Amino acid sequence: MLKLLINRCCTALFVLFGSLLAVFSINYFLPTDVVDSLSASNASNPEIAENLRKELGLNQPFYTQFSHYIIGILHGDFGASAIDGEPVIDKIITQFPATLSLTLTSILIAMIVGLTLGVLAAVHQNTVIDYVARVIGLFGISMPTFWSGILLILIFSISLGWFPAMGSEGFSTLVLPSITLGLVGAGFIVRVVRNSMLEIISENFIQTLRAKGLSERMVIYRHALRNALIPAITIIGVIIGDFLGGTVVIETVFARKGIGRLVADAIIAKDLPIVQGVVFFTAIFYVVINLLVDISYSVIDPRIRRQIGR
Amino acid sequence: MGKPLLNVSELTVDFKTKRGLLTAISNISLTIKPSETVCIVGESGSGKSVTSKAIMRLIDDENGVISKGSIQLEDQDLNLLTKRDLNRIRGKKIAMIFQEPSSAFDPVFTIGDQIVETIVKHLKLSKKEAWQRGIELLKKVGLSEPVIRMKQYPNELSGGMLQRAMIAMALSCNPDLLIADEPTTALDVTIQSQIIELLNSLKKEFHMAVLLITHDLGVAAQLADRIVVMYAGTIVEEGKVEKIFSQPHHPYTSGLLQSIPKLDAKKETKLFSIEGTIPSLSNIPSGCRFHPRCPFATEKCRLESPPLKNIDGQQSACWHTSELINHENKFHDELQLGRTQETIPIQQEVTEQEPLFEVRELSKYYPIKHSHKTIKAVDHVSLKIYKGETFGLVGESGSGKSTFGRTLLQLEKPTDGEVLFDGQSLAAFNHRELRQKRREMQVIFQDPYGSLDPKWTIGSIIAEPLKTHLKKQSRKEILAAVKELMVKVGLEPEWIDRHPHEFSGGQRQRIGIARAMAANPSFVLADEAVSALDVSVQAQIINLLKELQQSSGLTYLFIGHNLNVVRHISDRIGVMYLGKIVEIASSEELFENPLHPYTSGLIKSIPSIETIGTHQIDTLKGEIPSPSDPPSGCAFRTRCPFATELCHKEVPTLKEYQTAHFAACHYAEKRKVD
Numbered sequence: 001m002l003k004l005l006i007n008r009c010c011t012a013l014f015v016l017f018g019s020l021l022a023v024f025s026i027n028y029f030l031p032t033d034v035v036d037s038l039s040a041s042n043a044s045n046p047e048i049a050e051n052l053r054k055e056l057g058l059n060q061p062f063y064t065q066f067s068h069y070i071i072g073i074l075h076g077d078f079g080a081s082a083i084d085g086e087p088v089i090d091k092i093i094t095q096f097p098a099t100l101s102l103t104l105t106s107i108l109i110a111m112i113v114g115l116t117l118g119v120l121a122a123v124h125q126n127t128v129i130d131y132v133a134r135v136i137g138l139f140g141i142s143m144p145t146f147w148s149g150i151l152l153i154l155i156f157s158i159s160l161g162w163f164p165a166m167g168s169e170g171f172s173t174l175v176l177p178s179i180t181l182g183l184v185g186a187g188f189i190v191r192v193v194r195n196s197m198l199e200i201i202s203e204n205f206i207q208t209l210r211a212k213g214l215s216e217r218m219v220i221y222r223h224a225l226r227n228a229l230i231p232a233i234t235i236i237g238v239i240i241g242d243f244l245g246g247t248v249v250i251e252t253v254f255a256r257k258g259i260g261r262l263v264a265d266a267i268i269a270k271d272l273p274i275v276q277g278v279v280f281f282t283a284i285f286y287v288v289i290n291l292l293v294d295i296s297y298s299v300i301d302p303r304i305r306r307q308i309g310r
Numbered sequence: 311m312g313k314p315l316l317n318v319s320e321l322t323v324d325f326k327t328k329r330g331l332l333t334a335i336s337n338i339s340l341t342i343k344p345s346e347t348v349c350i351v352g353e354s355g356s357g358k359s360v361t362s363k364a365i366m367r368l369i370d371d372e373n374g375v376i377s378k379g380s381i382q383l384e385d386q387d388l389n390l391l392t393k394r395d396l397n398r399i400r401g402k403k404i405a406m407i408f409q410e411p412s413s414a415f416d417p418v419f420t421i422g423d424q425i426v427e428t429i430v431k432h433l434k435l436s437k438k439e440a441w442q443r444g445i446e447l448l449k450k451v452g453l454s455e456p457v458i459r460m461k462q463y464p465n466e467l468s469g470g471m472l473q474r475a476m477i478a479m480a481l482s483c484n485p486d487l488l489i490a491d492e493p494t495t496a497l498d499v500t501i502q503s504q505i506i507e508l509l510n511s512l513k514k515e516f517h518m519a520v521l522l523i524t525h526d527l528g529v530a531a532q533l534a535d536r537i538v539v540m541y542a543g544t545i546v547e548e549g550k551v552e553k554i555f556s557q558p559h560h561p562y563t564s565g566l567l568q569s570i571p572k573l574d575a576k577k578e579t580k581l582f583s584i585e586g587t588i589p590s591l592s593n594i595p596s597g598c599r600f601h602p603r604c605p606f607a608t609e610k611c612r613l614e615s616p617p618l619k620n621i622d623g624q625q626s627a628c629w630h631t632s633e634l635i636n637h638e639n640k641f642h643d644e645l646q647l648g649r650t651q652e653t654i655p656i657q658q659e660v661t662e663q664e665p666l667f668e669v670r671e672l673s674k675y676y677p678i679k680h681s682h683k684t685i686k687a688v689d690h691v692s693l694k695i696y697k698g699e700t701f702g703l704v705g706e707s708g709s710g711k712s713t714f715g716r717t718l719l720q721l722e723k724p725t726d727g728e729v730l731f732d733g734q735s736l737a738a739f740n741h742r743e744l745r746q747k748r749r750e751m752q753v754i755f756q757d758p759y760g761s762l763d764p765k766w767t768i769g770s771i772i773a774e775p776l777k778t779h780l781k782k783q784s785r786k787e788i789l790a791a792v793k794e795l796m797v798k799v800g801l802e803p804e805w806i807d808r809h810p811h812e813f814s815g816g817q818r819q820r821i822g823i824a825r826a827m828a829a830n831p832s833f834v835l836a837d838e839a840v841s842a843l844d845v846s847v848q849a850q851i852i853n854l855l856k857e858l859q860q861s862s863g864l865t866y867l868f869i870g871h872n873l874n875v876v877r878h879i880s881d882r883i884g885v886m887y888l889g890k891i892v893e894i895a896s897s898e899e900l901f902e903n904p905l906h907p908y909t910s911g912l913i914k915s916i917p918s919i920e921t922i923g924t925h926q927i928d929t930l931k932g933e934i935p936s937p938s939d940p941p942s943g944c945a946f947r948t949r950c951p952f953a954t955e956l957c958h959k960e961v962p963t964l965k966e967y968q969t970a971h972f973a974a975c976h977y978a979e980k981r982k983v984d
């Protein structure tokens with residue numbers, strides 16, 4: 001177990017460093033910078049802009065800027081917004097909870113819907129249930145979130161008035177956005193679970209279980225599902241990555257607070273410190289989730305557990 | 311003799327397939343009395359498994375339906391039960407074990423969890439009591455350290471151990487009937503013999519009836535009271551085991567029995583084989599389903615289907631049974647005279663003894679991940695294979711036979727040692743020269759399907775070596791050569807454009823042989839080449855291999871685990887254990903006078919149809935140890951009944967005890983019979 005943790009932490013450092021480097025380079029080599037966006041609004045002259053650049057360290061060579069930044073992070077200093085000077089860390093801390101609750105509820109919805117439909121589809125292969133489940137899955141995967149989000153708003157908010165269409169206060173504002181995002185994940189999970197369930201059901205040991213006199217419920221939910229969960233969990237790690245990207249759209253469509261909105265605005269404003277800070281935090285979040293995925297893996301599959309134990 | 315426990319009557323099962331409804335078994339009627347062992351035999355595809363699964367109603371969960379018949383267990387018709395009621399019977403009154411122990415347990419639960427689950431379901435015991443009972447059951451089926459085994463996961467146990475655990479689980483609720491579908495087929499002879507012994511003692515102790523399903527008549531002979539012979543989804547013969555084996559009434563049964571290589575059969579006699587193959591379900595012959603393969607078929611047989619008729623308590627479905635037995639065993643003689651008299655002229659004694667292969671101290675070690683140890687798959691093996699002979703190699707799985715074959719042909723680089731082919735060291739050749747040489751050495755594998763590309767036609771499969779090795783150019787020349795080869799191995803030349811999946815196992819093995827022969831080799835390595843085939847087809851392939859050897863002067867290395875088969879085809883046999891050769895002798899000598907205790911153990915493990923019901927109980931104990939951690943001294947000492955202090959300390963070397971009879975045992979001298 002310790003070995004796994006060390007292994008994961010090394011990978012995590014690598015991922016963090018890599019993503020920071022990538023964001024940094026893109027920003028550095030782009031022809032415009034934050035000063036341009038500031039001066040566009042301030043209509044100031046080029047001299048002031050030049051001074052501003054010097055002040056922000058933007059005219060230093062790439063490696064100097066980058067190493068300053070990294071050293072800053074090591075000291076817990078993520079810099080300040082280039083636009084309003086507020087510390088990056090404060091901005092993230094105020095925005096993060098909204099995104100976290102959105103991601104987690106979406107995952108929860110994706111798992112509940114995906115597992116249920118996937119299992120039902122496999123157990124009732126080639127029946128109406130199967131077809132319906134697969135169509136829902138297909139919708140989830142192929143519908144763009146801004147589209148399905150707007151659709152949900154039209155139906156459940158504007159027509160029926162059940163849930164608010166926007167905002168981030170309270171649980172009710174969470175419902176529509178997390179359904180929108182959750183459906184995407186559910187689509188992937190339905191596919192994977194259906195396929196792995198079908199494979200497991202045709203394995204020899206299922207016959208043994210039936211021959212022992214276990215009820216079909218036990219056979220499917222105690223034995224087959226537990227085996228089928230292994231590939232399902234793998235893709236949850238992938239889906240979470242997707243969701244983090246998805247929040248950018250969702251938070252905009254539903255006018256919610258959150259990291260996604262924050263970073264979208266920052267990108268438009270070329271507010272590099274904010275973008276970097278958000279990237280750093282989402283990367284950490286992503287790594288932690290994947291570590292959890294690995295751990296739950298070994299809880300479910302004893303073969304992996306013993307391997308890790310060694 | 312009391313009421314039957316199980317009474318199956320006119321059972322018919324259909325499968326819904328893409329090509330429509332196929333009837334897998336029709337009108338199967340059989341009874342099993344309490345404590346009786348009934349054995350269903352027949353070639354694969356004859357419907358044995360479908361019958362057993364139908365009795366358990368496991369067919370419901372596949373694409374099958376029981377379209378007719380009843381399955382009476384005491385006074386209940388299983389076919390009419392609801393799922394719930396059925397689940398009270400399954401595992402409690404009827405338990406079942408399957409062929410592949412390695413895939414029969416759920417991999418994510420411990421053995422203990424799975425046994426306990428069964429006990430808790432049927433007996434009103436607490437989890438703790440059930441766990442205790444599980445430990446006792448594991449002890450009963452002969453598993454060492456049952457407390458630990460309970461907590462282990464299936465992938466941590468060997469096939470033999472898993473099958474024992476499976477039996478323990480099946481017995482956990484004291485069933486009245488145990489259905490065992492090919493319970494020993496996936497196991498080594500030694501382990502098979504242990505499992506037969508176990509079943510034999512348990513069925514007495516538990517007073518249970520057994521329905522055993524096997525394609526191996528030897529196994530049937532060891533366990534059965536009564537035999538049911540199935541062919542193409544119907545029962546063709548049924549009767550007491552002694553009667554069936556001594557005086558079969560149906561030509562199919564008789565054919566099956568004669569296809570088995572006998573211990574006393576002369577080498578040069580061709581093995582008896584039933585011509586052709588079992589028909590597919592979509593193409594069932596009219597009249598008697600066996601008529602296309604039956605040497606006695608008449609017009610009536612082609613038109614009308616024969617019913618089961620009782621003669622002297624033995625039932626047989628054949629129009630001509632009574633004539634055939636009344637003619638004072640004419641039936642038997644005719645089969646014998648008409649077909650098995652044929653011999654394959656044995657080659658002149660290989661007198662000059664010129665070696666084709668000379669193997670010197672050959673070793674192949676595999677590294678183990680995250681460890682300094684190695685697996686010694688082949689460990690300092692020296693032997694010679696003479697020109698024109700068949701050298702047989704036997705031993706349990708894991709003893710290193712296949713690795714030896716691959717390293718011999720340099721398909722894998724040896725760790726150490728040398729192989730001389732025709733006097734030249736193979737290691738000295740460069741890549742191109744080795745390829746040239748390899749043309750002369752061909753391989754036939756166990757699973758012909760896995761080694762034939764499914765997208766190619768068999769014409770192009772066979773033509774490939776012609777093109778690459780013999781540089782034949784013109785299409786006409788190649789076509790002619792391919793057709794000639796097909797005829798030679800017994801395939802119809804018209805089939806040239808068909809694909810491998812259109813052929814049966816035996817035919818695919820013929821394609822594999824034709825491909826090997828296309829390169830015009832001087833040496834063929836046959837690795838378990840007939841192991842996956844039914845006896846009747848196995849006999850056809852062995853005959854073919856022998857004929858090819860005679861006509862083309864081939865040398866064979868024949869690797870197998872069926873000792874009777876290896877004995878029949880080989881001139882000399884080497885016995886391998888944990889990477890080492892422990893005995894080499896001519897095949898007669900080896901069987902008559904084995905010097906190594908491992909060899910005698912292997913020979914005793916063979917289930918023979920000549921010893922009905924007298925199962926050898928002094929067979930090999932235990933299982934082959936892991937080659938990564940072989941015992942000190944003599945590697946066999948952990949299983950050897952004669953092991954002493956000396957065996958513990960010193961490795962015995964391979965020495966010649968009699969002319970051309972080598973053994974590696976400190977006490978071989980004592981066992982010598984002059």
Ligand SMILES: Nc1ncnc2c1ncn2[C@@H]1O[C@H](COP(=O)(O)OP(=O)(O)O)[C@@H](O)[C@H]1O
Nearest residue numbers: 325334353354355356357358359360372373591
């Ligand atoms: N689920 C199925 N669908 C279609 N055909 C099947 C199915 N199961 C078995 N069969 C066919 O039924 C026949 C009998 O099979 P089986 O009982 O397995 O034979 P055996 O056990 O004697 O080897 C075979 O031709 C096989 O292909």
Ligand code: SF4
Nearest residue numbers: 598601604611628629
């Ligand atoms: S009925 Fe005819 S074809 Fe069938 S087994 Fe008897 S003799 Fe042969």
Ligand code: SF4
Nearest residue numbers: 944947950957975976
């Ligand atoms: S050397 Fe000893 S342990 Fe090995 S086979 Fe001979 S008697 Fe048995």
Ligand SMILES: [Mg+2]
Nearest residue numbers: 355358359492
């Ligand atoms: Mg079968």
